[in-house]
Structures are given as C-alpha cells and as structure tokens.
Amino acid sequence: MLKNVCKATILFLVLLTCLISSRVAHIFKKQRYVQDGIEKIERTATDNPANLDVRIVRAITYLELPSLFRKFNVGLEDIKTLINWVQEGKVSVPNRETFFRDKSSIYYYAGRYFLKVNQIGQAKEMFIKSSESSAQSPFAMASRKRLSRLS
Numbered sequence: 361m362l363k364n365v366c367k368a369t370i371l372f373l374v375l376l377t378c379l380i381s382s383r384v385a386h387i388f389k390k391q392r393y394v395q396d397g398i399e400k401i402e403r404t405a406t407d408n409p410a411n412l413d414v415r416i417v418r419a420i421t422y423l424e425l426p427s428l429f430r431k432f433n434v435g436l437e438d439i440k441t442l443i444n445w446v447q448e449g450k451v452s453v454p455n456r457e458t459f460f461r462d463k464s465s466i467y468y469y470a471g472r473y474f475l476k477v478n479q480i481g482q483a484k485e486m487f488i489k490s491s492e493s494s495a496q497s498p499f500a501m502a503s504r505k506r507l508s509r510l511s
Contacts, residue, residue, distance in 0.1 A: 397421070398429065412451050415442055420469055423476075436477065439470045443486075464490045468499040471506065484510055 401418050408414050415438045422435025445451045446466060453463050471486035487510075490503035 394425070394429065398425075398431065412442070412445070412453070416466065419473075423469060423472060432476070436473050439466070439473045442466050443470050462497065462499075463493040464497040464499040464503070466490075467493060468503050471503060475506075480510065 405414050405418055419435045419438035422431040425431050446453055467486045467490035471483045474483035474486060487503035487507045491500045494500050
C-alpha cells in the first residue's frame with residue numbers, strides 16, 4: 361500500500377502521527393499513535409533503504425522516542441550511515457537548508473546521539489562539524505552551545 365504513495369507524503373504522515381501522539385492524554389492511545397508512526401516509517405525505510413530523507417527523519421524521530429519503544433539503536437545506525445554517506449560523498453547535502461536536510465543538522469543530531477551513548481569525543485567532533493558547516497544555521501548555533509557546555 362505505501363509503495364504507491366510519495367515518500368514525502370509518508371514522511372509527513374509519520375511526523376503527523378507522532379505529533380498527534382504528543383497531544384493525546386490517554387497513555388494507551390498515545391502509545392498506539394507512536395506505534396503506528398513507527399510501523400509507517402519502518403515500512404518506508406524498508407522500501408527505500410538508500411533514501412537520505414527517510415534516514416534523516418527516522419534518525420531524528422527515534423532520537424526523541426522514549427526508551428520503551430527500543431528504537432534508539434536503529435536511529436543511531438541511521439545517523440552513522442548518514443555521516444558515512446556525507447563523508448564519502450555518496451550523497452550531496454547542502455551546507456545550509458531551510459529545514460533539517462543539511463550538513464549542519466545531520467552533524468548536530470549525530471552529536472546528540474553520541475552524547476546519549478556517552479561518546480563525548482565523537483559528540484564534540486560532530487558539534488564542531490555542525491558549527492563549521494554553516495555559521496548562521498540554528499543547528500550550528502545549538503552545536504556551539506552544546507560545545508561550550510562540554511568544555
């Protein structure tokens with residue numbers, strides 16, 4: 361069913377599902393909305409394993425999920441894959457873009473992942489790369505703040 365739908369539409373539905381879950385008070389309904397979003401993004405990622413946007417959205421989404429969903433390691437692998445793709449030149453990612461698909465944001469989220477697994481050296485390296493990618497990016501500014509706290 362999802363193969364016939366535009367990838368951007370699917371990603372929007374995933375984010376919308378997760379947003380709805382944050383507004384629902386009943387815990388079981390909230391969990392079901394999140395689980396629906398996870399299922400949609402997993403199907404999309406399975407159908408499009410080399411899609412940059414799918415990997416970015418999944419990594420960002422899974423970074424913020426509570427641990428009970430057990431998706432952190434999937435997101436961590438996505439962010440590591442993204443970093444490898446960028447560094448090896450397999451994907452073209454601009455230094456700055458309006459939304460989340462630029463080098464600055466990818467390195468920023470990578471830094472946050474590495475902080476969560478207590479790899480401070482790698483986190484600092486990612487935050488430095490983020491801040492060097494685009495001086496005015498909100499992600500670069502956030503990276504500089506994180507670096508100052510880590511120093």
